[in-house]
Amino acid sequence: MVDVLVIGGGNAALCAALMAREAGASVLLLESAPREWRGGNSQHTRNLRCMHDAPQDVLSDAYPEEEFWQDLLKVTGGATNEKLARLTIRASSSCRDWMRKHGVRFQPSLAGTLHLSRTNAFFMGGGKALVNAYYRSAENLGVQIRYNAPVDSLEIRDGQFVAARIGNERIEAKACVLAAGGFESNREWLREAWGQNERGEWPADNFLIRGTRFNQGVLIKHMMDQGADIIGDPTQAHCVAIDARAPLYDGGIVTRVDAVSLGVMLNREAKRFYDEGEDFWPKRYAIWGRLVALQPGQIGYCIIDSKAIGRFMPPVFPGVTAQTLPELARKLQLDEAVFMKTMNDYNAACRVATFDHTVLDDCHTENLSPPKTHWARPIDTAPFYGYALRPGITFTYLGLRINEKAQVHFNGVPSENLFVAGEMMAGNVLGRGYTAGVGMSIGTAFGRIAGTQAAAAARVGSEHAAA
Protein backbone atom coordinates (compact mmCIF):
# COMPACT_ATOMS: atom_id res chain seq x y z
CA MET A 1 0.00 0.00 0.00
CA VAL A 2 1.29 3.47 -0.85
CA ASP A 3 1.93 5.91 2.04
CA VAL A 4 0.41 9.05 0.56
CA LEU A 5 -2.17 9.32 -2.17
CA VAL A 6 -2.44 12.76 -3.78
CA ILE A 7 -5.60 13.43 -5.80
CA GLY A 8 -5.18 16.18 -8.39
CA GLY A 9 -2.42 17.29 -10.69
CA GLY A 10 -2.03 21.05 -10.33
CA ASN A 11 0.17 23.26 -8.16
CA ALA A 12 -1.32 22.24 -4.80
CA ALA A 13 -1.16 18.52 -5.60
CA LEU A 14 2.42 18.73 -6.86
CA CYS A 15 3.59 20.74 -3.83
CA ALA A 16 1.98 18.12 -1.58
CA ALA A 17 3.46 15.19 -3.51
CA LEU A 18 6.96 16.70 -3.50
CA MET A 19 6.88 17.52 0.23
CA ALA A 20 5.53 14.08 1.16
CA ARG A 21 8.20 12.41 -0.96
CA GLU A 22 10.93 14.61 0.54
CA ALA A 23 9.72 13.50 3.96
CA GLY A 24 10.37 9.91 2.94
CA ALA A 25 6.84 8.75 2.04
CA SER A 26 6.01 6.69 -1.03
CA VAL A 27 3.62 8.80 -3.09
CA LEU A 28 1.07 8.13 -5.83
CA LEU A 29 -0.46 11.12 -7.65
CA LEU A 30 -3.73 10.70 -9.56
CA GLU A 31 -4.44 13.32 -12.23
CA SER A 32 -7.79 13.11 -14.01
CA ALA A 33 -6.47 14.82 -17.13
CA PRO A 34 -4.39 13.11 -19.82
CA ARG A 35 -0.69 14.01 -19.71
CA GLU A 36 -0.98 16.72 -22.38
CA TRP A 37 -3.65 18.57 -20.36
CA ARG A 38 -2.09 18.01 -16.94
CA GLY A 39 -1.71 20.81 -14.45
CA GLY A 40 -5.26 22.10 -13.98
CA ASN A 41 -5.69 25.84 -13.67
CA SER A 42 -2.13 26.08 -12.42
CA GLN A 43 -0.83 25.68 -15.97
CA HIS A 44 -2.48 29.03 -16.84
CA THR A 45 -0.98 31.08 -14.01
CA ARG A 46 1.74 33.66 -14.21
CA ASN A 47 2.72 34.65 -10.70
CA LEU A 48 2.43 34.28 -6.96
CA ARG A 49 1.96 37.00 -4.39
CA CYS A 50 4.86 37.14 -1.95
CA MET A 51 5.44 38.91 1.32
CA HIS A 52 8.95 40.39 1.67
CA ASP A 53 10.53 42.98 3.94
CA ALA A 54 13.17 44.25 1.52
CA PRO A 55 13.86 44.00 -2.24
CA GLN A 56 14.47 40.37 -3.26
CA ASP A 57 15.61 39.02 -6.65
CA VAL A 58 12.56 39.71 -8.89
CA LEU A 59 10.60 41.71 -6.28
CA SER A 60 11.08 45.45 -5.76
CA ASP A 61 10.81 47.46 -2.49
CA ALA A 62 9.01 45.69 0.37
CA TYR A 63 5.61 44.07 0.82
CA PRO A 64 5.34 43.44 4.55
CA GLU A 65 3.02 40.94 6.22
CA GLU A 66 0.70 43.66 7.51
CA GLU A 67 0.17 45.21 4.08
CA PHE A 68 -0.52 41.82 2.49
CA TRP A 69 -2.97 41.06 5.31
CA GLN A 70 -4.72 44.44 4.92
CA ASP A 71 -5.03 43.84 1.16
CA LEU A 72 -6.61 40.46 1.83
CA LEU A 73 -8.90 41.88 4.47
CA LYS A 74 -10.05 44.59 2.07
CA VAL A 75 -10.79 42.37 -0.92
CA THR A 76 -12.57 39.71 1.15
CA GLY A 77 -14.53 42.22 3.21
CA GLY A 78 -13.53 40.17 6.26
CA ALA A 79 -14.57 36.80 4.78
CA THR A 80 -11.23 35.24 5.70
CA ASN A 81 -9.73 33.27 8.58
CA GLU A 82 -6.93 35.45 9.96
CA LYS A 83 -4.86 32.57 11.34
CA LEU A 84 -4.88 30.68 8.02
CA ALA A 85 -4.43 33.89 6.02
CA ARG A 86 -1.36 34.95 8.01
CA LEU A 87 0.04 31.44 7.71
CA THR A 88 -0.33 31.72 3.91
CA ILE A 89 1.28 35.16 3.90
CA ARG A 90 4.29 34.08 5.97
CA ALA A 91 4.74 30.93 3.89
CA SER A 92 4.81 33.08 0.73
CA SER A 93 8.00 34.75 1.95
CA SER A 94 10.02 31.56 2.17
CA CYS A 95 8.68 29.23 -0.52
CA ARG A 96 10.65 30.50 -3.52
CA ASP A 97 13.94 28.85 -2.63
CA TRP A 98 12.13 25.53 -2.34
CA MET A 99 10.37 26.17 -5.65
CA ARG A 100 13.71 26.92 -7.32
CA LYS A 101 15.10 23.68 -5.95
CA HIS A 102 12.39 21.89 -7.92
CA GLY A 103 13.17 23.74 -11.13
CA VAL A 104 10.84 26.76 -11.03
CA ARG A 105 12.43 29.95 -12.38
CA PHE A 106 11.29 33.52 -11.83
CA GLN A 107 11.44 36.69 -13.89
CA PRO A 108 10.63 40.38 -13.25
CA SER A 109 7.07 41.40 -14.13
CA LEU A 110 6.38 42.84 -17.55
CA ALA A 111 5.27 46.45 -17.82
CA GLY A 112 1.58 46.83 -18.71
CA THR A 113 -1.73 47.50 -17.06
CA LEU A 114 -0.95 45.31 -14.06
CA HIS A 115 1.55 47.03 -11.77
CA LEU A 116 2.73 44.00 -9.80
CA SER A 117 6.53 44.20 -9.67
CA ARG A 118 6.48 44.87 -5.92
CA THR A 119 4.00 42.23 -4.82
CA ASN A 120 4.13 39.33 -7.27
CA ALA A 121 6.91 36.99 -8.39
CA PHE A 122 6.39 35.94 -12.03
CA PHE A 123 7.19 32.43 -13.23
CA MET A 124 9.59 32.26 -16.16
CA GLY A 125 7.55 30.51 -18.87
CA GLY A 126 4.35 30.92 -16.85
CA GLY A 127 2.42 28.26 -14.96
CA LYS A 128 2.99 25.72 -17.72
CA ALA A 129 6.74 25.81 -17.07
CA LEU A 130 6.12 25.65 -13.31
CA VAL A 131 3.91 22.59 -13.64
CA ASN A 132 6.35 20.90 -16.02
CA ALA A 133 9.24 21.57 -13.62
CA TYR A 134 7.33 20.09 -10.68
CA TYR A 135 6.32 16.98 -12.67
CA ARG A 136 9.92 16.49 -13.77
CA SER A 137 11.16 16.82 -10.20
CA ALA A 138 8.43 14.51 -8.87
CA GLU A 139 9.32 11.85 -11.45
CA ASN A 140 13.02 12.15 -10.57
CA LEU A 141 12.22 11.72 -6.90
CA GLY A 142 10.18 8.60 -7.55
CA VAL A 143 6.63 9.92 -7.17
CA GLN A 144 4.34 7.58 -9.11
CA ILE A 145 2.09 9.52 -11.47
CA ARG A 146 -1.06 8.31 -13.19
CA TYR A 147 -2.90 10.33 -15.81
CA ASN A 148 -6.48 9.75 -16.97
CA ALA A 149 -7.23 8.87 -13.36
CA PRO A 150 -10.41 10.71 -12.27
CA VAL A 151 -11.27 9.72 -8.70
CA ASP A 152 -15.02 9.58 -8.25
CA SER A 153 -15.37 8.69 -4.58
CA LEU A 154 -13.53 8.05 -1.34
CA GLU A 155 -13.97 5.40 1.29
CA ILE A 156 -13.96 7.16 4.64
CA ARG A 157 -14.41 5.37 7.95
CA ASP A 158 -14.95 7.35 11.18
CA GLY A 159 -13.45 10.42 9.58
CA GLN A 160 -10.34 8.54 8.40
CA PHE A 161 -9.37 8.00 4.77
CA VAL A 162 -9.28 4.34 3.71
CA ALA A 163 -9.28 4.24 -0.09
CA ALA A 164 -10.11 6.14 -3.28
CA ARG A 165 -12.16 4.74 -6.13
CA ILE A 166 -11.89 5.17 -9.87
CA GLY A 167 -14.89 3.25 -11.14
CA ASN A 168 -14.42 -0.28 -9.86
CA GLU A 169 -10.77 0.20 -9.00
CA ARG A 170 -9.97 0.68 -5.31
CA ILE A 171 -6.72 2.39 -4.26
CA GLU A 172 -5.72 2.21 -0.60
CA ALA A 173 -3.24 4.55 1.11
CA LYS A 174 -2.21 5.39 4.64
CA ALA A 175 -2.96 9.08 4.10
CA CYS A 176 -4.50 11.22 1.39
CA VAL A 177 -4.27 14.78 0.13
CA LEU A 178 -7.21 16.17 -1.85
CA ALA A 179 -6.11 18.82 -4.36
CA ALA A 180 -8.64 18.40 -7.14
CA GLY A 181 -9.55 22.06 -7.72
CA GLY A 182 -12.89 23.84 -7.43
CA PHE A 183 -16.10 23.15 -9.38
CA GLU A 184 -15.65 25.93 -11.96
CA SER A 185 -15.60 23.54 -14.93
CA ASN A 186 -18.99 22.05 -13.97
CA ARG A 187 -21.49 24.10 -15.98
CA GLU A 188 -24.50 22.35 -14.47
CA TRP A 189 -23.37 23.22 -10.97
CA LEU A 190 -22.61 26.84 -11.96
CA ARG A 191 -26.11 27.03 -13.47
CA GLU A 192 -27.65 25.74 -10.28
CA ALA A 193 -25.56 28.09 -8.09
CA TRP A 194 -26.30 31.24 -10.14
CA GLY A 195 -29.94 30.34 -10.73
CA GLN A 196 -32.33 32.26 -12.96
CA ASN A 197 -32.42 36.07 -13.02
CA GLU A 198 -35.38 38.49 -13.13
CA ARG A 199 -35.26 38.43 -16.95
CA GLY A 200 -35.72 34.66 -16.93
CA GLU A 201 -32.16 34.07 -18.10
CA TRP A 202 -29.76 31.47 -16.68
CA PRO A 203 -26.68 33.72 -16.49
CA ALA A 204 -24.22 30.83 -16.08
CA ASP A 205 -25.18 29.50 -19.53
CA ASN A 206 -23.21 32.42 -20.96
CA PHE A 207 -20.14 31.99 -18.78
CA LEU A 208 -16.82 30.90 -20.22
CA ILE A 209 -14.33 28.89 -18.15
CA ARG A 210 -10.86 30.45 -18.27
CA GLY A 211 -9.05 27.33 -17.17
CA THR A 212 -9.18 23.56 -17.18
CA ARG A 213 -12.24 21.47 -18.05
CA PHE A 214 -11.27 18.87 -15.46
CA ASN A 215 -12.26 20.69 -12.25
CA GLN A 216 -15.77 19.28 -12.09
CA GLY A 217 -16.06 19.44 -8.30
CA VAL A 218 -16.78 15.71 -8.09
CA LEU A 219 -14.87 15.36 -4.83
CA ILE A 220 -16.26 18.55 -3.30
CA LYS A 221 -19.77 17.20 -3.87
CA HIS A 222 -18.74 13.77 -2.62
CA MET A 223 -17.20 15.25 0.54
CA MET A 224 -20.36 17.28 1.14
CA ASP A 225 -22.34 14.03 0.92
CA GLN A 226 -19.88 12.39 3.32
CA GLY A 227 -20.59 15.10 5.91
CA ALA A 228 -17.28 16.96 5.71
CA ASP A 229 -17.35 20.52 7.05
CA ILE A 230 -17.82 22.94 4.16
CA ILE A 231 -16.84 26.57 3.79
CA GLY A 232 -17.81 29.23 1.27
CA ASP A 233 -20.68 30.25 -0.91
CA PRO A 234 -21.20 28.50 -4.27
CA THR A 235 -21.90 31.80 -6.07
CA GLN A 236 -18.58 33.30 -5.00
CA ALA A 237 -15.90 32.93 -7.63
CA HIS A 238 -13.10 34.80 -9.28
CA CYS A 239 -14.75 36.04 -12.45
CA VAL A 240 -13.22 38.29 -15.10
CA ALA A 241 -14.69 39.85 -18.25
CA ILE A 242 -12.95 38.10 -21.14
CA ASP A 243 -13.14 38.17 -24.91
CA ALA A 244 -16.49 36.69 -25.95
CA ARG A 245 -14.70 34.76 -28.72
CA ALA A 246 -12.64 32.78 -26.18
CA PRO A 247 -13.13 29.00 -26.20
CA LEU A 248 -15.40 27.49 -23.56
CA TYR A 249 -12.41 26.08 -21.65
CA ASP A 250 -8.69 26.82 -21.36
CA GLY A 251 -8.66 30.22 -23.09
CA GLY A 252 -6.22 31.23 -20.36
CA ILE A 253 -4.72 34.62 -19.73
CA VAL A 254 -4.54 35.83 -23.34
CA THR A 255 -8.32 36.22 -23.63
CA ARG A 256 -8.41 38.92 -20.97
CA VAL A 257 -9.03 42.45 -22.33
CA ASP A 258 -7.27 44.99 -20.13
CA ALA A 259 -8.58 48.08 -21.88
CA VAL A 260 -11.70 48.82 -19.84
CA SER A 261 -10.20 51.65 -17.78
CA LEU A 262 -8.98 53.32 -21.01
CA GLY A 263 -12.42 53.50 -22.61
CA VAL A 264 -16.06 52.88 -21.82
CA MET A 265 -18.04 49.72 -21.26
CA LEU A 266 -21.52 49.33 -22.73
CA ASN A 267 -24.18 46.68 -22.32
CA ARG A 268 -26.29 45.07 -25.06
CA GLU A 269 -28.59 48.11 -24.97
CA ALA A 270 -25.56 50.30 -25.77
CA LYS A 271 -25.65 51.95 -22.34
CA ARG A 272 -22.88 52.38 -19.79
CA PHE A 273 -23.42 50.64 -16.45
CA TYR A 274 -20.42 51.18 -14.16
CA ASP A 275 -17.52 53.56 -13.47
CA GLU A 276 -14.70 52.28 -15.70
CA GLY A 277 -12.15 54.51 -13.94
CA GLU A 278 -13.00 53.71 -10.33
CA ASP A 279 -9.55 52.42 -9.40
CA PHE A 280 -6.39 50.89 -10.85
CA TRP A 281 -7.09 48.00 -13.18
CA PRO A 282 -5.35 45.32 -11.02
CA LYS A 283 -7.76 46.23 -8.24
CA ARG A 284 -10.81 46.26 -10.51
CA TYR A 285 -10.39 43.68 -13.29
CA ALA A 286 -11.91 40.94 -11.17
CA ILE A 287 -15.20 42.80 -10.59
CA TRP A 288 -16.05 43.15 -14.29
CA GLY A 289 -16.91 39.51 -14.82
CA ARG A 290 -19.67 39.76 -12.25
CA LEU A 291 -20.80 43.17 -13.56
CA VAL A 292 -21.16 41.74 -17.07
CA ALA A 293 -22.93 38.68 -15.64
CA LEU A 294 -25.61 41.04 -14.28
CA GLN A 295 -26.23 42.69 -17.69
CA PRO A 296 -28.86 41.50 -20.20
CA GLY A 297 -27.54 38.56 -22.20
CA GLN A 298 -24.40 38.54 -19.99
CA ILE A 299 -22.44 40.52 -22.55
CA GLY A 300 -20.55 43.82 -22.46
CA TYR A 301 -18.71 45.89 -25.06
CA CYS A 302 -15.45 47.66 -24.31
CA ILE A 303 -15.05 50.67 -26.61
CA ILE A 304 -11.73 52.47 -27.05
CA ASP A 305 -10.11 54.72 -29.62
CA SER A 306 -6.62 54.83 -31.07
CA LYS A 307 -5.30 56.85 -28.09
CA ALA A 308 -5.57 53.71 -25.94
CA ILE A 309 -3.49 51.52 -28.23
CA GLY A 310 -0.11 50.66 -26.76
CA ARG A 311 -1.29 51.35 -23.20
CA PHE A 312 -2.57 47.83 -22.46
CA MET A 313 -1.40 44.30 -23.09
CA PRO A 314 -2.75 43.40 -26.55
CA PRO A 315 -5.25 40.54 -26.26
CA VAL A 316 -4.93 37.52 -28.53
CA PHE A 317 -7.95 38.43 -30.69
CA PRO A 318 -7.88 41.83 -32.43
CA GLY A 319 -10.76 44.19 -31.65
CA VAL A 320 -13.55 44.98 -34.11
CA THR A 321 -12.22 48.07 -35.92
CA ALA A 322 -14.04 51.00 -37.54
CA GLN A 323 -13.17 54.44 -38.87
CA THR A 324 -16.26 56.06 -37.32
CA LEU A 325 -18.31 55.45 -34.19
CA PRO A 326 -21.58 54.75 -36.09
CA GLU A 327 -19.74 52.16 -38.17
CA LEU A 328 -18.43 50.55 -34.97
CA ALA A 329 -21.99 50.39 -33.55
CA ARG A 330 -23.19 48.65 -36.70
CA LYS A 331 -20.30 46.20 -36.72
CA LEU A 332 -20.97 45.32 -33.06
CA GLN A 333 -24.71 45.03 -33.85
CA LEU A 334 -25.60 47.64 -31.24
CA ASP A 335 -28.48 50.10 -31.67
CA GLU A 336 -26.75 52.93 -33.51
CA ALA A 337 -28.88 55.78 -32.14
CA VAL A 338 -28.55 54.72 -28.50
CA PHE A 339 -24.85 53.98 -28.99
CA MET A 340 -24.22 57.46 -30.41
CA LYS A 341 -26.18 59.15 -27.62
CA THR A 342 -24.15 57.22 -25.00
CA MET A 343 -20.86 58.08 -26.68
CA ASN A 344 -21.78 61.75 -27.28
CA ASP A 345 -22.97 62.17 -23.68
CA TYR A 346 -19.78 60.58 -22.40
CA ASN A 347 -17.50 62.61 -24.67
CA ALA A 348 -19.23 65.86 -23.70
CA ALA A 349 -18.96 65.04 -19.98
CA CYS A 350 -15.19 64.43 -20.02
CA ARG A 351 -13.09 67.00 -18.12
CA VAL A 352 -9.60 66.30 -19.33
CA ALA A 353 -6.71 67.64 -17.28
CA THR A 354 -3.43 65.68 -17.10
CA PHE A 355 -3.95 62.17 -18.39
CA ASP A 356 -1.72 59.67 -16.59
CA HIS A 357 -2.71 56.02 -16.55
CA THR A 358 -0.10 55.20 -13.87
CA VAL A 359 -1.78 57.36 -11.19
CA LEU A 360 -5.39 58.06 -10.21
CA ASP A 361 -5.36 61.10 -12.49
CA ASP A 362 -7.67 64.11 -12.66
CA CYS A 363 -9.41 63.27 -15.96
CA HIS A 364 -13.02 62.63 -15.00
CA THR A 365 -16.60 63.12 -16.14
CA GLU A 366 -19.04 65.72 -14.84
CA ASN A 367 -22.82 65.31 -14.54
CA LEU A 368 -22.80 61.84 -15.99
CA SER A 369 -24.29 58.70 -14.49
CA PRO A 370 -22.49 56.42 -13.92
CA PRO A 371 -19.43 58.68 -13.73
CA LYS A 372 -15.97 57.82 -14.95
CA THR A 373 -13.75 58.93 -12.11
CA HIS A 374 -10.28 58.72 -13.68
CA TRP A 375 -8.68 58.44 -17.12
CA ALA A 376 -11.79 59.93 -18.78
CA ARG A 377 -10.88 61.20 -22.23
CA PRO A 378 -13.26 61.65 -25.16
CA ILE A 379 -13.36 58.67 -27.51
CA ASP A 380 -12.87 60.67 -30.67
CA THR A 381 -9.74 59.57 -32.53
CA ALA A 382 -10.08 56.98 -35.30
CA PRO A 383 -9.68 54.12 -35.67
CA PHE A 384 -12.14 52.95 -33.03
CA TYR A 385 -12.12 49.49 -31.47
CA GLY A 386 -14.76 47.34 -29.78
CA TYR A 387 -14.39 44.10 -27.84
CA ALA A 388 -17.39 41.98 -26.88
CA LEU A 389 -16.82 40.55 -23.40
CA ARG A 390 -18.36 37.69 -21.44
CA PRO A 391 -17.96 36.58 -17.81
CA GLY A 392 -14.95 34.28 -17.54
CA ILE A 393 -14.88 32.08 -14.43
CA THR A 394 -11.40 31.58 -13.01
CA PHE A 395 -12.18 29.50 -9.95
CA THR A 396 -14.85 28.91 -7.32
CA TYR A 397 -14.48 29.37 -3.56
CA LEU A 398 -16.72 26.66 -2.15
CA GLY A 399 -14.55 24.08 -0.40
CA LEU A 400 -13.64 22.14 2.72
CA ARG A 401 -13.07 23.70 6.12
CA ILE A 402 -9.55 23.18 7.45
CA ASN A 403 -7.19 24.11 10.27
CA GLU A 404 -3.52 25.14 10.11
CA LYS A 405 -2.52 21.52 9.45
CA ALA A 406 -4.77 21.38 6.35
CA GLN A 407 -6.88 18.63 7.94
CA VAL A 408 -10.35 17.92 6.58
CA HIS A 409 -12.96 18.19 9.36
CA PHE A 410 -16.09 16.18 10.09
CA ASN A 411 -18.45 17.87 12.57
CA GLY A 412 -15.58 19.99 13.83
CA VAL A 413 -13.27 17.01 14.36
CA PRO A 414 -10.08 16.98 12.24
CA SER A 415 -9.31 13.83 10.28
CA GLU A 416 -6.00 12.20 11.19
CA ASN A 417 -5.08 11.21 7.65
CA LEU A 418 -7.14 13.24 5.18
CA PHE A 419 -5.83 16.65 4.11
CA VAL A 420 -6.80 19.20 1.50
CA ALA A 421 -5.02 21.96 -0.43
CA GLY A 422 -5.51 24.54 -3.17
CA GLU A 423 -8.84 25.59 -4.62
CA MET A 424 -10.58 22.87 -2.63
CA MET A 425 -9.87 24.90 0.55
CA ALA A 426 -9.05 28.39 -0.78
CA GLY A 427 -12.39 29.64 0.62
CA ASN A 428 -10.92 29.46 4.13
CA VAL A 429 -8.61 32.33 3.22
CA LEU A 430 -10.55 33.88 0.35
CA GLY A 431 -14.27 33.84 1.10
CA ARG A 432 -14.90 36.61 -1.40
CA GLY A 433 -12.99 38.92 -3.80
CA TYR A 434 -9.47 38.43 -5.05
CA THR A 435 -6.05 39.96 -5.11
CA ALA A 436 -3.77 38.86 -7.95
CA GLY A 437 -1.43 35.95 -7.21
CA VAL A 438 -3.03 34.82 -3.97
CA GLY A 439 -4.44 31.59 -5.48
CA MET A 440 -0.93 30.25 -5.97
CA SER A 441 0.17 31.55 -2.55
CA ILE A 442 -2.65 29.56 -0.92
CA GLY A 443 -2.04 26.42 -2.99
CA THR A 444 1.71 26.50 -2.39
CA ALA A 445 1.42 27.11 1.35
CA PHE A 446 -1.25 24.50 2.01
CA GLY A 447 0.00 22.02 -0.59
CA ARG A 448 3.32 21.95 1.22
CA ILE A 449 1.67 21.71 4.65
CA ALA A 450 -0.71 18.97 3.50
CA GLY A 451 2.13 16.92 1.99
CA THR A 452 4.23 17.15 5.15
CA GLN A 453 1.27 16.31 7.37
CA ALA A 454 0.19 13.40 5.18
CA ALA A 455 3.70 11.92 5.28
CA ALA A 456 3.70 12.24 9.08
CA ALA A 457 0.23 10.67 9.32
CA ALA A 458 1.37 7.77 7.12
CA ARG A 459 4.35 7.20 9.43
CA VAL A 460 2.05 7.12 12.46
CA GLY A 461 -0.22 4.73 10.55
CA SER A 462 2.74 2.42 9.86
CA GLU A 463 3.84 2.51 13.51
CA HIS A 464 0.32 1.58 14.66
CA ALA A 465 0.22 -1.28 12.18
CA ALA A 466 3.63 -2.55 13.39
CA ALA A 467 2.78 -2.26 17.12
Ligand SMILES: Cc1cc2nc3c(=O)[nH]c(=O)nc-3n(C[C@H](O)[C@H](O)[C@H](O)COP(=O)(O)OP(=O)(O)OC[C@H]3O[C@@H](n4cnc5c(N)ncnc54)[C@H](O)[C@@H]3O)c2cc1C
Ligand atom coordinates in the same frame (compact mmCIF):
# COMPACT_ATOMS: atom_id res chain seq x y z
C1 LIG B 1 -6.45 31.76 -16.70
C2 LIG B 1 -6.06 31.68 -15.26
C3 LIG B 1 -5.01 32.46 -14.79
C4 LIG B 1 -4.66 32.42 -13.44
N1 LIG B 1 -3.59 33.17 -13.04
C5 LIG B 1 -3.18 33.10 -11.75
C6 LIG B 1 -1.98 33.74 -11.33
O1 LIG B 1 -1.24 34.33 -12.12
N2 LIG B 1 -1.67 33.67 -10.01
C7 LIG B 1 -2.44 32.98 -9.10
O2 LIG B 1 -2.12 32.96 -7.92
N3 LIG B 1 -3.55 32.32 -9.50
C8 LIG B 1 -3.93 32.35 -10.79
N4 LIG B 1 -5.03 31.63 -11.18
C9 LIG B 1 -5.73 30.81 -10.18
C10 LIG B 1 -4.91 29.54 -9.98
O3 LIG B 1 -4.89 28.83 -11.19
C11 LIG B 1 -5.46 28.65 -8.88
O4 LIG B 1 -5.66 29.34 -7.71
C12 LIG B 1 -4.47 27.51 -8.59
O5 LIG B 1 -3.87 27.05 -9.75
C13 LIG B 1 -5.17 26.37 -7.92
O6 LIG B 1 -4.32 25.27 -7.83
P1 LIG B 1 -4.94 23.86 -7.53
O7 LIG B 1 -3.81 22.90 -7.54
O8 LIG B 1 -5.81 23.91 -6.33
O9 LIG B 1 -5.94 23.57 -8.74
P2 LIG B 1 -5.62 23.15 -10.24
O10 LIG B 1 -4.32 23.66 -10.70
O11 LIG B 1 -6.81 23.52 -11.04
O12 LIG B 1 -5.48 21.58 -10.16
C14 LIG B 1 -6.57 20.74 -9.92
C15 LIG B 1 -6.21 19.41 -10.48
O13 LIG B 1 -7.11 18.40 -10.04
C16 LIG B 1 -7.40 17.54 -11.13
N5 LIG B 1 -8.67 16.90 -10.82
C17 LIG B 1 -9.90 17.47 -10.75
N6 LIG B 1 -10.82 16.56 -10.36
C18 LIG B 1 -10.15 15.39 -10.16
C19 LIG B 1 -10.53 14.08 -9.75
N7 LIG B 1 -11.81 13.81 -9.46
N8 LIG B 1 -9.58 13.12 -9.68
C20 LIG B 1 -8.28 13.39 -9.99
N9 LIG B 1 -7.86 14.62 -10.37
C21 LIG B 1 -8.78 15.60 -10.44
C22 LIG B 1 -7.40 18.45 -12.32
O14 LIG B 1 -7.21 17.75 -13.53
C23 LIG B 1 -6.20 19.35 -12.00
O15 LIG B 1 -5.00 18.76 -12.39
C24 LIG B 1 -5.38 31.61 -12.54
C25 LIG B 1 -6.40 30.80 -13.01
C26 LIG B 1 -6.73 30.82 -14.35
C27 LIG B 1 -7.84 29.92 -14.84
